[in-house]
Amino acid sequence: MKNLDYTLILAAIAIIALGLVTIASATQATSVSGEANFVFIWKQLLGIALGTSAFVFFLFWRYEELAKYVKVLYGANLAVLLAVLLVGHSAGGAQRWVQIGPFLFQPSEFAKLVVIIGLAFFLSQREGRLDRFRDLLPALAYVGVPALLILAQPDLGTAVVFIAVTVGMLYIAGARPLWLGTLALGGLGSMVVWIWAHLNHGIWIPLKDYQIGRLTIFLDPWSDWQGAGYHMIQSQIAIGSGGLWGRGLFSGSQNQLHFLPEQHTDFIFSVLAEELGFIGVVILLSLFFILIYRGVRIAAQAKDQFGTLLATGIVSMLTFHVLTNVGMATGIMPVTGLPLPLFSYGPSSMVATLTALGLLGNVWLRRQMIVF
């Protein structure tokens, strides 16, 4: 047992605990007069319980065995994503959830993991053969199919996570940085050009107007301060007014008086920043950095290429989530609606993230051939 990465586990526990407190503050403001006050906390706790089980399971189960199930997982994943499109539950204009018993389950959270596992296996099989651009194509196709299904929900944020994860893993797997750079910048660049062309010349685009608005509004939120820019502005006001020490837990006017929208999910970071100030933000980001740093360390010390790539994919995913969520809240990234892992309210995300951490720990546990 001494081979467990306790630093990583403690960091995760600290993030979860801080998250629960912040959710409590955010949902106290959301709920009407006392009633339903703890529903979110209970559901989150349930997510933590399920997630912890998953964490323990994936911690001790030999990750190498995952390779056997890669095809099954991949197929099941595609089937569920298709099911979401057909019978899914919609919220905010996107179909992202399926109902399982009393719970809304968000398959795209798990799709990310499945793709990471699959891609890690896929790449580890073709070790060292990524020099040419066409070597990358099978990998891209492998990620592309589920990514397009998620894009169709439409969940632009998660689809972009796929790109980040793929680029990160391909880089570690040995793809030439030039190709990756071209791929990433080219993809991003063509998207920007496409949106620009749509806005200025009415070129067709597979996105709805509100999505485009969310993507572009961060450049100048005050241009539509009552509409698309409202979230962004209120979030920045919340963060900025927090100052060094914060307004005090349960005392942020932006949160408590409900000026901040989506305050327990997408904009939970803003609640923390408003109520606990810069100090709270530094603590949270430090915890995330510790978590991610340990992940990188695990990737470096993994016993095989599969383990390294698995860890790399998970780290890429976590980093990208932190970047887009905090970036969105602070107004330097478009509004994508990605949760802050372990911190935002969202049982699906919690279970998926803890599963991912379980796999990380597993890779660490098996860095030597013999353990127990």
Added chain:
Amino acid sequence: MDKKAALKRINVFLGVIVFIFLVLIARVSYLQLMETEHYRTLARENTLRLITIPAPRGEIFDRHGVKLVGNRPLYTVSLINLGQTREELEPVVERLAGILDRTPEELWEAIENQSPRRYEPIRLVKDVSLEIVSRIEEEQIDDCLRGVVIELEPMREYPYGNSLAHVLGYIREIQPDQLKRHKADGYRMGDVFGQAGLENAMEKILRGTKGARQVEVDAYGRPVRSLGVKNPVPGNDLVLTIDLKVQQAAEAALTWAVEQAQKEGHDDCQAASAVVLDVRTGEVLALASYPAYDPGIFAGDLSAEQAQALMTAPGRPFYNRAIQSTYPPGSTFKMVTAVAALETGKINHQFTVFDPGYFYHERRYTCWNPAGHGTVNVIKGLQVSCNTFFWEVGLRTGAETIAWFAREFGLGRKTGIELAGEAAGVVPTPEYKRRMVQAELDRRFGPQFEAVEEKYRVKIAAAASGERREQLRREKEREIARIQARYDRYAWDLVWRDYDTLNMAIGQGINSYSPLQLANYVAAIANGGYIYQPYLVQRVTAPDGRIISEFGPQLRQRVSVSAAHLDLIREGMYRATQPGGTAYGSFFDFPLPTAGKTGTAEVLNKNDHALYVGFAPYEEPEIAVSVVVEHGGKGSKLAAPVARKIMDAYFGFVSRGASAAIRNG
């Protein structure tokens, strides 16, 4: 790829991650450490609302304390724009429509017609009942009417409806031009502003000072807690000189007169007005104009088109005829002629004229009674309203002198009453007549001259030979001369002629005075020659009853007339109400001695205006009355009875008209 290369890549990877975290920390530092104050201010602005509290407008009372204008609470149901989508609003609107007894479409229309800023209320229905208010408040407890708020504002109430409408006036949302003029006084869009009558004239006194409440609100605009209140200062109240009882009697009598005239076939009789003054002070006891309007109609939702329709309605109910209209005074003017002649020594009390039923000066003028009044002195002249007597006297006195005395009595000049829009009237002078006739001549002959010029210009231009042209020129000259001849015949009238003096002496022709001026003139006869400024407001009081200011009699001038001569005039007017007098029919059973003068003003191509001026009691005069019934025919038949009814109300006698109405009813 070997292990070493992989480790190198992992280090680069870590570097990217560190860079990302540094960017995030830098951004948060900027927001939280450098821009704290900026965002704190924005957060504060988010939560603070300054809600203005309208000041209750001052109320208006009659001289006995009867409330003529008050305030009542007006509840408005509004929806606060929380930025909801139509789907989110759908259930709220459906439910609200049920409570308000409207269709959802009507509410949607109201919502879509206004697009205020987020968190600002959209007014849906104004003036809902207290019952609806409590139903909405019940539903709000269940939170199913999100964003619905009830706003309370004081509304103007006119308990007596049409009564005294022209004096009280009405209020409306301040109009753009008024806003421009009064911006410095702190008016804002949506404030109310007095539009007519005393509401307008006393706007500054009535309006009070707005208050404000600072509240902390949540994102839905719901007040969370109150941070401070600056109470509004209510406007001050007015106590009028008006006696509602007399006023209502006057209004009823005018309505009666118009209906009566129409019944007798005077279809053009549509309007009338009356003024009652206290002769001792100039206090206005009643000031009535028929037809009137209900000032309360402006309190509800009134569109610009509806308002416009009211303003231009036939009969012009918004026109205050008692001060804005002027009429030829007819025989009610004869006291001026008499005073002028007596004061200048042209006649004395013994002077008589023999009236054979006509008067001859350059041509024959027939008196209203062709049978003749026999030997007439000044007293009898007034009693029987003998035209022949006043023609003779008028010629002897001269137009200039009569005009001078007319002005002495305040005629042809604004009286200075508080209300806006008062007409000055006209005391005829040769200069005035020349301008008027000239304008008429230009209107009539100008186009004729031009038409001839034009006709020949074309013809001459088209003419074949010089000879023909010359012929046309001569033709044109002839035609012009023909028109000129007719023009000259009328132009004779440019100069003041004796017949103008004759007309003036009996109050016909160009003379034109408002009912208020006539009342004030008779008041001066009654009170010994004092012209007071008529006034409506006797006191301004604070809401707690404290007196802010008081207004009393204001003497404008003393008429230069001797007491002895005034006595003669008064006696003549007294005789008019006695057997043989023109107003005897209306006053034969009046319990008090009274004095008056009927008047019938000739109107071209229409029925005559009926007039009456008088005062009572004869010995110790208290009130002066003037009545004009437009196109009502003879003054003795319609105007005198109106005055009688008004006097009955003032002295507390049972009015014949009223008792007759009760019997008939």
